[in-house]
Amino acid sequence: MQRMGMMIGIKPDKIDEYKTLHAAVWPTVLNALHIANIKNFSIFLREPENLLFSYWEYVGNDxxxxxxxxxxxxxxxxxxxxxxxxxxxxxSRADGEHWATMKKVFHMD
Known part of the structure; x- marks a missing residue:
């Protein structure tokens, strides 16, 4: 299992819309994430900086x-x-990234 964190900004005038979307994520999208071996997926919002932080666990092999x-x-x-x-x-994101990936520096179970 690989723990992954990513960040992206959010437009201040789109925060309510984004929250509404994620209060009812389409079941087909959730299923696609499941098929892609993504588990334990969370998105956090930091205001007033207007940053989104996402965390997921990848359990696949490729x-x-x-x-x-x-x-x-x-x-x-x-x-x-x-x-x-x-x-x-x-x-500062890498070429080809939409969400900027982050390096894990610590984990505690």
């Missing part, structure tokens, strides 16, 4: 292949059409 499959899912693509306009990618 992260890149699972993420390609997830990105090809039509319902997930539709979901992103609603979520992406709310977000502000960090300037």
């Amino acid at each position: 992260f890149d292949a699972d993420m390609r499959q997830l990105a090809q899912d039509p319902q997930t693509q539709q979901w992103w059409l609603f979520c992406d306009p709310c977000q502000v990618p960090l300037a």
Whole structure:
């Protein structure tokens, strides 16, 4: 299992919309995440900085292949059409990233 953290900005005027979307995530999107071996997924909001922090656990064997499959899912693509306009990618993210990945520096069970 791989623990993963990511960050992205959120537009202040889109915070309520983003919260509403995530209060009722489409079951098809949740299923696509499950198929992509994503478990224990959470998103946190930090105001007034307007940052989103997400955490998930990846339990598969080929992260890149699972993420390609997830990105090809039509319902997930539709979901992103609603979520992406709310977000502000960090300037420091790596090439090809939307959410900026983070390195784990500590964990305690």
